[in-house]
Amino acid sequence: MTGWPMRLLSPLARKRLAPHLTGVALLLPGFLLVSLLIAWPFVASVYLALSDAHIRRLRSPAFVGFENFLLLLEDETFWRAVQNTFVFTFSAVILKIGLGLAMALLLFRLRGGRAPATAGLLLPWVAPIALSVIAWVWIFDTQFSPINWLLIHTGLMTSGLVFLGEPTLAMMSVVLVNAWRSFPFFGLMILAGLIGIPRSLYEAAEVDGATGWRRFRYITLPMLRVVLLILVLYSMIFTFNEFAVIHVLTRGGPADATQVFSTLAFQRGILSGNIGEAAAITLFFLPVFLVVSIAMLRLSGKDPAP
Numbered sequence: 001m002t003g004w005p006m007r008l009l010s011p012l013a014r015k016r017l018a019p020h021l022t023g024v025a026l027l028l029p030g031f032l033l034v035s036l037l038i039a040w041p042f043v044a045s046v047y048l049a050l051s052d053a054h055i056r057r058l059r060s061p062a063f064v065g066f067e068n069f070l071l072l073l074e075d076e077t078f079w080r081a082v083q084n085t086f087v088f089t090f091s092a093v094i095l096k097i098g099l100g101l102a103m104a105l106l107l108f109r110l111r112g113g114r115a116p117a118t119a120g121l122l123l124p125w126v127a128p129i130a131l132s133v134i135a136w137v138w139i140f141d142t143q144f145s146p147i148n149w150l151l152i153h154t155g156l157m158t159s160g161l162v163f164l165g166e167p168t169l170a171m172m173s174v175v176l177v178n179a180w181r182s183f184p185f186f187g188l189m190i191l192a193g194l195i196g197i198p199r200s201l202y203e204a205a206e207v208d209g210a211t212g213w214r215r216f217r218y219i220t221l222p223m224l225r226v227v228l229l230i231l232v233l234y235s236m237i238f239t240f241n242e243f244a245v246i247h248v249l250t251r252g253g254p255a256d257a258t259q260v261f262s263t264l265a266f267q268r269g270i271l272s273g274n275i276g277e278a279a280a281i282t283l284f285f286l287p288v289f290l291v292v293s294i295a296m297l298r299l300s301g302k303d304p305a306p
Helices: 011-049 066-072 076-110 114-123 128-137 146-153 167-195 200-209 212-223 225-241 242-248 261-271 274-284 286-300
Strands: none
Touching: 011 261, 011 274, 066 274, 076 114, 076 167, 076 225, 076 261, 114 167, 128 167, 128 242, 167 225, 167 242, 212 225, 225 286, 242 261, 261 274
16 A cells, blocks of 8 residues: 555555554454444434434424334334234344245255255245246235135035134244245255264264254254254344235234334334434334344354254
């Protein structure tokens, strides 16, 4: 790194600083990109959450402190969204981990054709989200649902299910679609972890007479702990902020049965114009997620040996 500032320094100082300045120059583009795309929007969200910002107000937002957060504490719809968000997140994460683990174990045991099988299973994850969710809208349609057709024509039911019109079924539907879209990624990551486990551990366990379940419990799961914890943390963050699946399928209905933070913030901020309240909704449980993230990262750093 050269230039007139460097010429002001002594040759020894320039020699010592050159490697550090080169490192700073290489890191600077990434730092600026993170600042523009993550840090600045976060700071702007905090500012808006502490103001009375509204789309229909022409004046500059006024500082109101924690008023938006206090108003949310008295909002029944907000607390319904809190409950729905946690139910949706934990249900979807458990389902994704279970399906992903099953997919990884099946692919790991597959001797031939693993590559095309993996590519086929990854299709739900790589497909455009709007296109795939619209297909599920047809699958859950009251009149044209193939699931209802199968249930009626096999005699299991006399009338079809209203998947997106009944609260419990609507929540189950959005959880299912979210898990269906994401579990292939989980399976791929867990498969990579399985491939990395030393075969000598399984061979020693077989010599000692360990059954398949014991090998899975005392070797596979402990050795996959770090991978599983990181996947759970990753999934919780992204599932907690899921918007597209729920917006396309139910838009938070019926009767707020699938209303979550993201859809409620969209309705309050974009449709109603109350930007300050919408920002407060998105930031409300940020401290909780920081604590959970730190705890899970600490757990993932411990020795995974059985």
